[in-house]
Amino acid sequence: MTARAVILGCSGRSLLAEEAAFFRDVQPWGFILFKRNIGSPEEVRALTADLRATVGREDAPILIDQEGGRVQRMGPPHWPAYPAGRRYGGLNGSAVTMARLGARLMAHDLASVGINVDCAPVLDVPVAGAHDVIGDRAYGTMPDTVAEIGRAVAEGLMAGGVLPVMKHIPGHGRAGCDSHKGLPVVEASRADLNAHDFRPFRALADLPLAMSAHVVYAELDPSRPATQSRIVIEDVIRGLIGFDGLLMTDDLSMHALDGAFRTRAEAAFAAGIDVALHCNGDMAEMHGVLEGTPALAGVALRRAEAALSRLPSDAGDFDVREARARFEAALSVAA
Structure with a gap:
């Protein structure tokens, strides 16, 4: 069956019968998990397998x-706690x-439990006075630092068999409010945006996936x-950034957007988005999104296939215990 140009979530740690039937019917391109979906490693592994079974695609992206x-x-307790992005920027x-x-x-x-896409790196560059929704998630306050560390994060993910999603293109760092709760309006000039906010995205424009910003650039x-522009x-x-990979929306349920969910999706696709998130x-919201979502076809399908083709078939040898000890020692010395 033809996949639909959408990525959807589910309600809990296991699929409800209603959800499984819905996903089999609508055939989303992929799925996304949140903390509500995370139990033990065995539970997550079973959930990712069940999600893929509903669409019959072993490589279906799970984000x-x-x-x-x-x-x-x-x-914790099943996986380590990792530092915020800012911590890397302080390691000199x-x-x-x-x-x-x-x-x-x-x-x-992630790969050990069937997750093959991570919504990282964060390439937003915070500025003084901006809302802290980005804050310490950023790798630094200088575009070149953000780009360099963001590239390293993307490379590390791909080396382990996980695709990166750079976000939030073309830049959320100046936003004066949290786009989960309201619609940020950025008044900076095009020249300033190009010189500062857009630079990390331009430097990493070869990456396979990106997530849009629910931000107005006046x-x-x-x-x-941006998601609907x-x-x-x-x-x-x-154009200016030069990104030709698959472009997905940020979450359509965020309060930065208004209107019916069908309208939100239709506006994003009319603007040139490839996949809705x-x-x-x-369930009611998902039905609305699907009403405004086309089949994954044409250039969007090409981009989706190109992204998945960059998943390595073999992540190679990796001594997890040695690597984790080395990682924790470096952070401990820096602290």
């Missing part, structure tokens, strides 16, 4: 937000090496957030 720090869906000479190693360890954790398109997607993300597992 998670596993950055470290505040944004870590899998953690070993920042890139440890960021890559930390991401490689995360990839091992000088670019004063009436629509053809101007931002065509002129900036595809809906995270909370609410």
